[in-house]
Amino acid sequence: MNSMKTNNYKKLITLLSIAIPLAVAILFGVKIDVTLPIFLPPIYATINGITAILLVAAVIAVKNGNIKRHEFLIKTAMVCSALFLVMYVLYHMTSDSTEFKGTGAIRTVYFFILISHIILSIAVIPLVLTTFVRGINNDIEKHRKIAKYTFPIWLYVAVTGVIVYIMINPYYIVS
Template identity: 40%
Template sequence: MEFSLPALNAALNGSAAICLTAGFAFIRKGNQRAHRNLMVTALIFSAVFLFFYVLDKYLKGGVHTEFGGEGYWRPIYYVMLITHVILAMVILPLIFRTLYLAIKGRFDAHRKWARVTYPIWYYVSVTGVLIYFFLYQWF
């Protein structure tokens, strides 16, 4: 089996999504420590993903992978890809702001920012996995 940076990146995105899901569940149950640990772990997975994503683009000379699907799959894929890319550019400062507020103990403000940050981060993580499957597994 050949090593694949895109497969690794999908695994990292999926791992971040799992941590985000569990972190959300733990904070709903009032377990702040587990929430904090899972959210930091999600951040680490996302940061490692970003490193390997940039490395993959560098190694490929910036060339992108063409989508091979046809018919109704094309607009589904491209809408998902465009929203993923736009939100991926937006999410990093949102994550850092939300994290900063938690570190400072400003939990009311943290909670307000997290209501915006969490669904975007989750969407970017999940669609990152889906994009991998669309490009490398399904089509």
């Protein structure tokens, strides 16, 4: 891959890695007085679970030499992650945040999982994008090098998204 193309991808990855978390933070401050026809948290938690399954299946596919299936599964996981993000932001723009009411050790565990999930969900953006670009540009050695970090972090974010939902679910007020 030539250096001009690489630099363009690096600039785009940097821009998206800053713009996405910034947009989410800004949109969290926007409240729309609309009642959604569906309750989104179980849907976007399910999407997180599907993302985790897709990631594991993608690793199995590549280890079995099925590069086309690996690529399809990763692209699908990326679409799922984007859908999750849109629904997550939409829910928080139209609903008040739900307070976790657990106490003691479970509260500590919940906030540890939640905070690590949030931090790593921001950190994984440039990792996923860089790994993806290296893969589609057939820079396999560099793709593998970064993928060994991207995969467990992305998987952690997907799985902990489901865990956070399960832990906060008893405290949702659905009208």
